[in-house]
Amino acid sequence: MRRYGKDSDEDDIRVRPGRRGSRPRTRIRPKHEDASEGFVTTVDRGRCTCLVDGRVITAMKARELGRKSVVVGDQVALVGDLSGDEGSLARIVRVEDRDSVLRRTADDDDPYERVVVANADQMAIVTALADPEPRPRMIDRCLVAAYDSGLEPLLVLTKSDLAPADPLLDVYAPLGVPYVVTTRDTLGSGGADAVRERLKDRMTVFVGHSGVGKTTLVNALVPERQRATGHVNAVTGRGRHTTTSVLALPLSDGAGWVIDTPGVRSFGLHHVDPGRVIKAFPDLEPGTEGCPRACSHDEPDCALDEWVAQGQAEPARLESLRRLLASRERREGD
Ligand SMILES: Nc1nc2c(ncn2[C@@H]2O[C@H](COP(=O)(O)OP(=O)(O)OP(=O)(O)O)[C@@H](O)[C@H]2O)c(=O)[nH]1
Numbered sequence: 001m002r003r004y005g006k007d008s009d010e011d012d013i014r015v016r017p018g019r020r021g022s023r024p025r026t027r028i029r030p031k032h033e034d035a036s037e038g039f040v041t042t043v044d045r046g047r048c049t050c051l052v053d054g055r056v057i058t059a060m061k062a063r064e065l066g067r068k069s070v071v072v073g074d075q076v077a078l079v080g081d082l083s084g085d086e087g088s089l090a091r092i093v094r095v096e097d098r099d100s101v102l103r104r105t106a107d108d109d110d111p112y113e114r115v116v117v118a119n120a121d122q123m124a125i126v127t128a129l130a131d132p133e134p135r136p137r138m139i140d141r142c143l144v145a146a147y148d149s150g151l152e153p154l155l156v157l158t159k160s161d162l163a164p165a166d167p168l169l170d171v172y173a174p175l176g177v178p179y180v181v182t183t184r185d186t187l188g189s190g191g192a193d194a195v196r197e198r199l200k201d202r203m204t205v206f207v208g209h210s211g212v213g214k215t216t217l218v219n220a221l222v223p224e225r226q227r228a229t230g231h232v233n234a235v236t237g238r239g240r241h242t243t244t245s246v247l248a249l250p251l252s253d254g255a256g257w258v259i260d261t262p263g264v265r266s267f268g269l270h271h272v273d274p275g276r277v278i279k280a281f282p283d284l285e286p287g288t289e290g291c292p293r294a295c296s297h298d299e300p301d302c303a304l305d306e307w308v309a310q311g312q313a314e315p316a317r318l319e320s321l322r323r324l325l326a327s328r329e330r331r332e333g334d
């Protein structure tokens with residue numbers, strides 16, 4: 001047994017060559033049975049903030065993880081200094097299997113799609129009813145990303161003091177997306193409860209473009225967060241300098257997580273398979289059996305037209321499905 005430096009966790013075992021000459025080395029993965037479980041709340045320039053037994057600690061990826069990414073929402077195993085003391089640094093030696101991943105579009109000069117959040121189970125799509133005007137196409141793209149990732153969508157319609165919610169709700173009624181309607185002036189006095197109720201025991205990613213009132217809403221849901229500006233926050237370990245990265249915030253009653261995604265403006269959808277999106281349409285899915293192979297579900301031979309003509313599903317459902325699938329095409333302004 002040979003060790004490669006004190007930072008290495010990989011014991012490299014050389015297996016005695018067999019009759020046919022050298023056999024490949026067997027890498028024994030360390031078990032790290034003494035590792036502690038943690039939950040990643042932020043990642044900032046390679047430093048991860050993790051919650052371990054209620055302590056906020058800073059950690060970095062162990063070399064053995066190679067290129068595997070560690071993202072907000074990950075459940076990880078940690079070793080090393082887990083004291084959380086000033087200047088202490090632990091090592092993440094394992095990333096547990098993820099229940100879900102949400103990807104965003106890469107920056108223009110970056111050919112890869114990046115995982116933004118792991119293990120979320122709900123996506124709150126925050127849209128103002130006015131100022132700025134709702135952007136249904138943006139909502140559609142968020143819905144596609146949610147369905148593709150297996151997250152349940154929730155529409156959060158803000159600024160209801162400025163415009164009624166009905167016209168927008170009518171558009172989304174065929175999809176059966178749950179929704180809550182909010183207004184700033186009541187958020188502090190019970191108005192946030194309807195939202196909180198939806199977040200209970202869930203890990204919810206909040207998405208929404210600039211100006212829709214997402215910050216106002218998240219601050220009402222997680223009042224501790226406001227203290228994060230100015231000095232390092234005791235709950236999140238985050239200081240003012242990192243206000244543009246994804247951040248998991250615990251709801252004050254300990255039941256659920258809010259994941260804020262500042263700066264995440266759009267999602268990478270070109271990898272999205274219609275076959276996965278249609279899983280969110282159990283009334284339409286069986287109708288695709290008669291479809292040609294790799295059907296886009298928006299072509300002349302698509303069997304869904306016949307399925308709907310037979311009365312097996314509502315025409316509005318098929319229309320909504322097709323609108324969502326079409327929103328995958330990137331357009332200016334997305
Ligand atoms: N009329 C009205 N204004 C609101 C409401 N909610 C938020 N606002 C205002 O809308 C503006 C934008 O709110 P923010 O919470 O900063 O919005 P945001 O989505 O976080 O936007 P960025 O900070 O730009 O990402 C602020 O001036 C808020 O006071 C509301 O319910 N009604």
Ligand SMILES: [Zn+2]
Pocket residue numbers: 288291292295296297298301302303304
């Ligand atoms: Zn089809």
